Amino acid sequence: MNETNNSDPFSQANIQKADAFLAQFIDIKQLLPIKEGLTKEMIEYFNSFKISTQIQIGPLTYQERQKKIQKYKQKKNNRQFTKKNHYDYRRKKANSRLREKGRFISNKK
Known part of the structure; x- marks a missing residue:
């Protein structure tokens, strides 16, 4: 063959x-x-x-636009969609409070 x-x-x-x-x-x-x-x-x-690098594309030159596009693509590739806790103190405080059926309750009963 x-x-x-x-x-x-x-x-x-x-x-x-x-x-x-x-x-x-x-x-x-x-x-x-x-x-x-x-x-x-x-x-x-x-x-x-x-293509001349001095051509205006809207308010930007060709080079400026290419840099912005490259920066956008780089940020897009680095995106993370996992859940993050931004307020560690609030999370710790909420975990230490008393709960009843998932709702916060006061110490007075």
């Missing part, structure tokens, strides 16, 4: 198969400039959209 992984459409083997298929319909000399031309156009197109 052949164990080669051809699931990647951009693997070298798949690219060669596609070129061989296209060569049936288009002369290989015409195929290469088309492939290279599309690649160059795409690179030029995406390079024209370089």
Whole structure:
């Protein structure tokens, strides 16, 4: 059984198969400039959209906004949903008081 992984459409083997298929319909000399031309156009197109760090996004610059987003994500990852006792003194005092059926009662009876 052949164990080669051809699931990647951009693997070298798949690219060669596609070129061989296209060569049936288009002369290989015409195929290469088309492939290279599309690649160059795409690179030029995406390079024209370089993001400047001085761009204002609302009241913030791009860098300030990225820092705030990073800080938010860091805090989000550190959240803990366990119950915390914030008032140790109150808890100790409540545990030491007398109760009847779960309700606090006075010492006078």
